[in-house]
Amino acid sequence: MNEEGEVDDSLHPGLSEDKIKELYHLMMLAREFDEKLFKMQRSGKIGTYASLKGQEACEIGSGYALEEHDWVVPSFREMGVFITRGADRVKLVQGWMGDTRAFQGDENTRDLPIAIPIASQALHAAGIAWASKIKGEKSCAITYFGDGATSEGDFHEALNFAGVFKLPIVFFCQNNQWAISTPRKVQTASETIAQKAISYGIKGVQIDGNDVLAVYKATKEALERARNGEGPTLIEAITFRLGDHTTSDDASKYRSEEEVSPWVQKDPIQRVVKHFQKIGTWSDEYGAKVKGEVEKEVEEAVEKAMQIPPPGPEDVFKYIFKTLPKDLEEEQKELLEEVNEKKSLQDKGDAV
Ligand SMILES: Cc1ncc(C[n+]2csc(CCOP(=O)(O)OP(=O)(O)O)c2C)c(N)n1
Ligand SMILES: [Mg+2]
Missing domain, CATH: 1.10.287 (Helix Hairpins)
Structure with a gap:
């Protein structure tokens, strides 16, 4: 789907328009949670919050391609993936409010808690994928990390290990151009992050991370390869962090307005709206209905989370x-x- 919302039929992932509406709904829900949690931090109800604003296509598109029995091994910016996987909404809020009980892990899901030490989770994911392979299960692991994580040893060890053992794993890099105040151009001398896959003998692809259909398609294909025993894929999704690194950061100190504003125009949610307008399925009533639904869902989750007595x-x-x-x-x-x-x-x- 290009920036005008037009879809190249020869590349279409085959999702029905109803499914694309579902993707839109999930992206709007992630944005609503994001905006609400940001406000809660500003009013003192949350210590620190890491916004995913601008990265919704990466998270919802890839999350939507997963099967229930697949393993999700995230960093700290993947609330959109959790939402898509059907995570308990109250627990999401409770976790950002600093309540460790929200991170105890749920035996019924295969979504791991967030990882703060950069790139460490890539190794955990490789280990999980190895276990799946040994057990002969059809489940894959997907691990998420940023452009900055690709400078860590753990990232390289995980790719190497996964390549050698041909593991059923997808390495999903959200290249949002910045690692706090370090720009992508000083992160690596490689022209792309995707090309790093070559040195580990695995497949690497670079995609438009603000195109939810491209993200869905690339992830689906990578998972299929993994399930067929064809080994790992490194996906580099080009996107942009529209907000600050976290609420403890002020990105205006190191990013200019000229850099940020073109990315505001490339908003992944607006692109889907343009698509609906192009094919004639958009109406202001539909837009308002979705907005009302996500607002209600977020309000209810926050209200319930606020009533939970604090941990001891x-x-x-x-x-x-x-x-x-x-x-x-x-x-x-x-x-x-x-x-x-x-x-x-x-x-x-x-x-x-
Ligand atoms: C091992 C380690 N080193 C440093 C940090 C501090 N730190 C937190 S986030 C971050 C930048 C990560 O950038 P990137 O991987 O691009 O992910 P993004 O925050 O952009 O999603 C750093 C250096 C950390 N959490 N862990
Ligand atoms: Mg980054």
Whole structure:
């Protein structure tokens, strides 16, 4: 789908117009969550938030191509993928509110919690794909990371390992042009990120990451190859981070208006609207209906998340180790004793 919303029939992924409407709905839902969480951070309800604004086509298009039994191994900007996978909306908000209980992992899904250490998750994904292969399962792993992650050793080790063992894995790079304040041009001397695949003997493709149909198609094809035993694919999706790196950043300090404004015109959601207008299926009523639905869904999730009592100090120690190592067990005990002591002193004080 080009920037005018026209689709080249010879490249069409074969999704019906109803399915494209579903993609539009999911992209609008991701944008609505994004805007709401940003506002919650500004009003002190969330500590830090990492916006996905501008990257909705990458996340919804690729998420939509996955099968339920596939594994998702994300970084920290993939809320759109989680939404597409049907993740619990309340938990998404709860997690951004800093509640570790939202990250305990759900036995019913194959979506891993977010990873903050850049590129570390690519190795976890390679390990998961290896396990699937050994077990003879048909599930693939997809791992997400940014342009900056491609400078980390973990990225290269994961690609090498996956190439050698011909693993059922898709490496999805959201090249949003920036790694905080480091621009893509100083990240690597390679002309593209996709070409790095060549040195690991795997397939590499570069796509327009603001074209939801291209993203869906490239991911679907990569997954099919992986399922057929043809090995990994590195997808480089060219996109742009429209917002700041996180709410702790101010991108205007290192990006000019001239750089940002053309990307505002390339908004992946507006491109789908143009498509509907071109083929005559758009109406303002339809636009308002979708907007109303996503607003309601987000409002409800936020309201429920706000009612959850905050976690206790003991929760800091849960969800990382299946069995707590001895030293952490002692730390947990000490902390709880300290907290209880403070509480009883406070209660005494209150009583006096
Ligand atoms: C190993 C490691 N080094 C540094 C950081 C600090 N850090 C957080 S995000 C980020 C930039 C990541 O850029 P990119 O991979 O392009 O992803 P994007 O944020 O653009 O989605 C850095 C350096 C970190 N989290 N982990
Ligand atoms: Mg980046």
